Amino acid sequence: MGAKARPFTLRLDGARRAKLDEVARERHTTPSQLVRDLIDAL
Secondary structure, eight states, X not given: OXXXXXXXXXXXXXXXXXXXXXXXXXXXSOHHHHHHHHHHTO
């Protein structure tokens, strides 16, 4: 994350947030890093 990184708010329902947290745990990363990685893979 660089100095120009800015926060981005994303609203998720409980099921989506739980899935995000679950996958992040499985991959030994944070939910934020998981989302950044997924965006980079696009």
